[in-house]
Amino acid sequence: MSYTRVSGGAIAMLLVISLAVSLVRAEGPPPATVRLGEVVEEEVRQTSPVIGVLYYDRISEISTELAGLVDQIEVEEGNSVELGTVLVRLNTDILDKEIAYQRSRIEQVELQINNAKKQFERLQRLFDKSGVSEKEYDDALFNYRNAQLEKEALVNALQQLLVQKKRSVITAPFGGIILEKHVDSGSWVQPGSQLVTIGSGDDLFVRAPIAEKTLRFIERGQSVDLVLNAFDRSLTGTITDLDPVADLKTKNVFLKISIPRQPLVAENMSATVSVPVSDRKKLRIFSRAALIKFQGKDFVYTVKEGKAAILPVNIVTFLGDRVGVDTPYIMPGMKLVVEGNERLRPDQPVTVVGAE
Missing domain, CATH: 2.40.30.170 (Efflux pump adaptor protein, beta barrel domain)
Structure with a gap:
């Protein structure tokens, strides 16, 4: 059998601590x-x-004006967007080739215009001196004006292609929240297909x-x-x-x-x-x-x-x-x-x- 000896100092310390705790409890919580x-x-x-x-109160069903393949969809449901934020990108690989071809055709027609202009001006000088027939003069004038009209038509066609490319990037018409996403990357869409639904944050x-x-x-x-x-x-x-x-x-x-x-x-x-x-x-x-x-x-x-x-x-x-x-x-x-x-x-x- 063993015994633990407790010193008188330890006992006194325990008594002091107990007394302090009792006083704190009696006084209650501090102010x-x-x-x-x-x-x-x-x-x-x-x-x-x-x-x-x-x-x-204002909800927009965002759709596409073009047919094409969805290349990227830049938002998820619940995302906050601002006016002009890109929502969807359509693939433009074929469109880019058409644009490049149209630009090369314009360059080709510009060469034709330059050549037709020189021919017309030369025949015009000769015609004034009665050096060529009226038919030759009229044919040169026709070729020159026809080349100019062909360039104008090609430029208009190019502008339409550029508008299509711009519209292949669909942006938010106002700031708000994406409520629904109807397509994903790789989807094929037709004109009028719904892409996302956006609710106006304002x-x-x-x-x-x-x-x-x-x-x-x-x-x-x-x-x-x-x-x-x-x-x-x-x-x-x-x-x-x-x-x-x-x-x-x-x-x-x-x-x-x-x-x-x-x-x-x-x-x-x-x-x-x-x-x-x-x-x-x-x-x-x-x-x-x-x-x-x-x-x-x-x-x-x-x-x-x-x-x-x-x-x-x-x-x-x-x-x-x-x-x-x-x-x-x-x-x-x-x-x-x-x-x-x-x-x-x-x-x-x-x-x-x-x-x-």
Whole structure:
């Protein structure tokens, strides 16, 4: 049997550590550093959340004017493109040979023109001196003008070939997103064949249903707050119009809401839209940063006697980076924690470093 001998100094050290831990626990968490924001009162409309879907109001089915082999397709579905971005290149090997042949024919005819011109000018001098017959003179004039017309026809044909070559490179008619790709390299296409489908990034909308009785609170040009649910991304849209036909069963009407160009979005994604549903009324407004979530409900922190005090709130409307509440004990001029509230606990001591 063996025994472990513990010195008196070690025992004393353990007692000191235990006492320090007990004191820390008794004193609670250290003071938290926070920044405060002020509650104000404004007349605003109450809003209600509805789920809408994203769509592109301007969609173009890009097709080809030429028959040919797809040499390269430069985009994939989901790619962002700008005006003039190359989408598809058709093979131009045969066309290039035709262009080269046409240019050589023009050079050949230019030699004929030079020769016919010299012959005509020589016979013209002789004709003026009655040295040649009128028929010889007319034949020389005909040959000269005919060569000129032949060159003009060849130049026009060359221009058509160059236009075809230019059209063999298909570009984006506007900036946007590639929604669908209908062909790939090696595909044979005919005039009118669809190559890609592109949605205009500057014509991105949300289609949101509302009850017909709330339509009286809606105005064209009105700004509304919305959230792209896939990314929890908040932004502001503008009501531009509404669908002219209501849903036959629900009697809902659909708002057309324009939103700024967005990265990495897909058609038919969902968006939560805060739609006005009342006349203007006085609400207490404060920064959205003051809100914290607990068990699915909304709370804010204020400071009382140097400690954090948590209060539940009832949100009536969202106003971009602010919210409106009708909670009676949230009063104008009241100070709420807008920074440092993420890990704050009720009754935790706080140190206020500033206010918005």
